[in-house]
Amino acid sequence: xxxxxxxxxxxxxxxxxxxxxxxxxxxxxxxxxxxxxxxxxxxxxxxxxxxxxxxxxxxxxxxxxxxxxxxxxxxxxxxxxxxxxxxxxxxxxxxxxxxxxxxxxxxxx
Numbered sequence: 723x724x725x726x727x728x729x730x731x732x733x734x735x736x737x738x739x740x741x742x743x744x745x746x747x748x749x750x751x752x753x754x755x756x757x758x759x760x761x762x763x764x765x766x767x768x769x770x771x772x773x774x775x776x777x778x779x780x781x782x783x784x785x786x787x788x789x790x791x792x793x794x795x796x797x798x799x800x801x802x803x804x805x806x807x808x809x810x811x812x813x814x815x816x817x818x819x820x821x822x823x824x825x826x827x828x829x830x831x
Contacts, residue, residue, distance in 0.1 A: 725820035735802035777806025
């Protein structure tokens with residue numbers, strides 16, 4: 723399965739402004755506890771980690787667990803203090819990885 727994500731992040735902000743990033747990633751987040759119609763266990767397949775770097779600094783790093791719903795939606799805020807690249811990274815327990823990048827341009831307050 724190919725991972726895909728929708729990411730909403732601002733392209734510009736003023737220095738000191740609180741900005742929000744919102745993401746929605748397509749993933750089944752299968753816990754491994756369910757069974758199919760034949761009674762066979764559906765194998766576990768979850769995203770295990772999410773991180774975001776802003777201007778080469780780690781601003782969020784999350785361990786994801788089976789209790790997270792399918793197609794996880796994440797939103798978080800941080801203070802924009804300099805222009806730089808934003809990198810969002812999802813990693814799964816099957817070795818899959820998705821990286822999305824954007825740029826935030828910060829202007830003086």
